[in-house]
Amino acid sequence: MSSPGEQRKRVRKDPVARRAEIIRAASGVALGEGLESITLRRIAEELGVRPGLISHYFPSAEELAAEAFGDAAGAELDQLLPADPAEGTPVRRLARFLAGTSGEDYDAVSRLWINARHLSRYRPALRDRVVEQESAWRGRLEGLVREGGAAGEFRTEDPSVTAVQILAVLDGLGAHANTGTPERPAAVRRMAVTTAERELGLDAGALG
Secondary structure (H helix, E strand, O other), X not given: OOOXXXXXXXXXXXXXXXXXHHHHHHHHHHHHHOHHHOOHHHHHHHHOOXXXXXXXXXXXXXXXXXHHHHHHHHHHHHHHOOOOOOOOOHHHHHHHHHHOOOXXXXXXXXXXXXXXXXXXXXXXXXXXXXXXXXXXXHHHHHHHHHHHHHOOOOOOOOHHHHHHHHHHHHHHHHHHHHOOOOOOOHHHHOHHHHHHHHHOOOOOOOOO
């Protein structure tokens, strides 16, 4: 039997790093299985720690689920439309944004948005995160539209309305990710692109 001095000391993680680790694990569960699957015990199992450690940072599963949604939705926004201007003209950046709104990864986020909006009716903490993320997505896209207008690339009377129109179409298309809808016609898949081109005064195919 080893003496106390010979026993390995448990390495304590920095609280900020530990909290971020917990949120990342919860985000993964949310994306893969839904926000309802997030419990303190489940996330503890994911990380191989005791549930008490999770509850030290998040007293309730509701609070953790809200943070998990905010983390996943925010990460997707940063990937599709970085806060710091990426290389390229506004037209090219908008084209990249729209191109990224399809595929399995984006479908997972679309399902999470549907899940979060439904549950937010009953969960105040989650409702706050949904409102926060909706504002962030709308503001980020509106900023790009305004930038394109100032550069003479876009023509629109109200950038805020145009941003909402584009996001509304994406939300509508994203709803199909939850139902296993069969392959949609190309015209339907391109609805967000054609809406953006029309509302921004661009030639057809400019965002293709």
